[in-house]
Amino acid sequence: MALSLWANLACAALVALSLTAIGILHWIRNYGRKLRVMNALRREELRTMLGRSNERTSIVGFFHPYCNAGGGGERVLWTAIASIQRAHPDVLSVVYSGDIDTTKGQILEKVKSRFNISLDDSRLHFVFLETRHLVEDSSWPRFTLLGQSLGSMWLSWEAMTKLIPDLYIDTMGYAFTFPVVTLLGGIPVGAYVHYPTISTDMLARVKSRIQWHTNANNISSSSILSQGKLLYYRVLMYYYALCLRTASFLMVNSTWTKNHIDSILRHSDLLLDIVHSVPPFLLIKLFSSNNAPKSARCVYPPCDTQEISSFVLTNRERVVLSIAQFRPEKDHAAQLHAFKGLLETNPQYNANGTDPVQLVMVGGSRNAEDAKRVVALRRLAQDLGIEQCVKFIVNASYPVVLDWLSRASVGLSTMQDEHFGINVVEFMAAGVIPVVHASAGPLLDIVVPFDGQLTGYHARTPSEFATELHTALSLPPDKEIAIRQRARTWAVQRFSEQEFEKGWNSSGWSTYLQK
Structure with missing residues (x-):
């Protein structure tokens, strides 16, 4: 009798959770539709500001919160945009940047100074994001990868509320933004991946209790803490793989990165697969598995x-x-x-x-x-x-x-x-x-x-x-x-x-x- 009662309660809880998840998903989709309706006006305002109001143009959005950093990843971003400007005159490029203390002119001047790349500012626009601190490692002294991943989702929500492009390309490695953009923007997503957010190497180091800059001594020296962190990494890896599978295409910068990303695309976890075989988790897995690329394409980054x-x-x-x-x-x-x-x-x-x-x-x-x-x-x-x-x-x-x-x-x-x-x-x-x-x-x-x-x-x-x-x-x-x-x-x-x-x-x- 007691077992039957608990079974009924569990079933009722599962149904309630499923209905709640479906309700949340429905609300998000409705919210996304409203954003897309308002976005038409923002797109027209952008074309007018760039002096292209009478032209038929597409918009490619690059998610790169640290576009003014001046590193190798930024060279990829600016070379890609320069290539688009040469080959696709009907495409406008938008960079989602967290460099709120700079201006468009200052960023382009640094691009010229640091990389010797000249860009047509009439086909380039910046959407400045106010919440970049949410992806700073300093904002998450504990559970840093999880915090930064959740922070990137919030940051991509801010990006979509300001402008939805025709195509979204992440060039910094924030795969957890993909479901947000897909749900709210209803647009295809792609990425140029420099480095996997989490890799099998990281799991292996935690499992073998090797000290590393991502595995502090107090964790590696404790069996209990290492097991806890391993479970944390397993969950993060699982959701990272689901997020990558929402992309329409993936480019990577090296053989090493390709091997890891291809492995992650094929990644499975028996325990978590079982958990995601029942509602409401099944909804997440089904949504994240559509249109998944089979493998990444290796495109070596540009070097001057x-x-x-x-x-x-x-x-x-x-x-x-x-x-x-x-x-x-x-x-x-x-x-x-x-x-x-x-x-x-x-x-x-x-x-x-x-x-x-x-x-x-x-x-x-x-x-x-x-x-x-x-x-x-x-x-x-x-x-x-x-x-x-x-x-x-x-x-x-x-x-x-x-x-x-x-x-x-x-x-x-x-x-x-x-x-x-x-x-x-x-x-x-x-x-x-x-x-x-x-x-x-x-x-x-x-x-x-x-x-x-x-x-x-x-x-x-x-x-x-x-x-x-x-x-x-x-x-x-x-x-x-x-x-x-x-x-x-x-x-x-x-x-x-x-x-x-x-x-x-x-x-x-x-x-x-x-x-």
């Missing part, structure tokens, strides 16, 4: 190889150059430790040695958290006693970056699982010998043999980096020039802006404007 490939290969300065935004995953601390090891084992490279070498760290600082990291890195250089040999250049202009690329001897990149590594391609095209982490893009796609011979060096630990830095710095002149030339030839041949545009234009994104 044309100008830098003209730099002279001889008489380079004794400079080890790092070019990377001051983000935690770039692991600048490892660079300082590696350089410390280099100076300890090779005293001639010290400031007062017979062959002094300088480490120059060029990078963008996006926000207060990045600025704090720069302060901490300066302090670390002092603690290691190498501050006289280390130079920090923060938020450098494009000409300054080019100047260092034309002068440096060796390029250093220590990020593990760097999805691609535009900075590494720039090293090679400029004739700077790369010493990179033996993983992901730099290992699989970039610093690979050309004509059966080396184009650079790989390492994993600071001591290995120190060894390979010495190898690169002590090459005989003839071998040094040969490796610089091979690296340049490969980079220019494989990773030019022209190659990116071919891949971008053949991805089929424009066909979704006609639907």
Whole structure:
């Protein structure tokens, strides 16, 4: 009797939840229809503002909250828009940006200064978003990935309330925005993915209790906390896969990223599959599984190889150059430790040695958290006693970056699982010998043999980096020039802006404007 009562209660609760979910979904769809009705006026206002009120134009919206950051992801964004402006004069580009403290003119000026890309401002518009702080890691000290994912959903809601385009393309990796845009905007969604939000590697590290910048020591040292985090990651991975399946097309930047995204598209979890086989969770799964791409298309990001490939290969300065935004995953601390090891084992490279070498760290600082990291890195250089040999250049202009690329001897990149590594391609095209982490893009796609011979060096630990830095710095002149030339030839041949545009234009994104 008691079991029958509990069964009836459970059934009633399930029905209530299902009806509630259906009601919420119905309300969201009605709300979306109202937004789309109001959007017609906003679109006409946009055309009038851009001086194109009498033209038949389509609108492509790029979701890139940090469009003014000046990194490799931003080069992809601006090169894609420049390509669209050349090939599709009837298309207007809209960038959803959280850079509310800047203007359109200031952003375009920085694009020109940093990337040497000129854009037609009459075919480009910015929709500024007020709630970007919701995707800042500092806003979510706990459950950061979940918080940022939910924050991105809110941010995309704000974007859709201000303007709904004909096609939505995420170029920063916010897949959790896809269901929001699809429901509210009723438009196709695509993405250029630089790095998966969560990957099987992350699950494996938590499961094996390996300390990492995404798996703190207090978690990895506790069996109970590790099991809890593993469940949290499993749920997040499951919903991430569902969100990716709402896309009409997916482009990725490297072999490593493609392998991960393709794996995530096929991802299943028996426990969560069972949970999502009953209402109301079944509604979520059914909605998120329509029109799913079978796999992602690899389109290598654009690199400015044309100008830098003209730099002279001889008489380079004794400079080890790092070019990377001051983000935690770039692991600048490892660079300082590696350089410390280099100076300890090779005293001639010290400031007062017979062959002094300088480490120059060029990078963008996006926000207060990045600025704090720069302060901490300066302090670390002092603690290691190498501050006289280390130079920090923060938020450098494009000409300054080019100047260092034309002068440096060796390029250093220590990020593990760097999805691609535009900075590494720039090293090679400029004739700077790369010493990179033996993983992901730099290992699989970039610093690979050309004509059966080396184009650079790989390492994993600071001591290995120190060894390979010495190898690169002590090459005989003839071998040094040969490796610089091979690296340049490969980079220019494989990773030019022209190659990116071919891949971008053949991805089929424009066909979704006609639907």
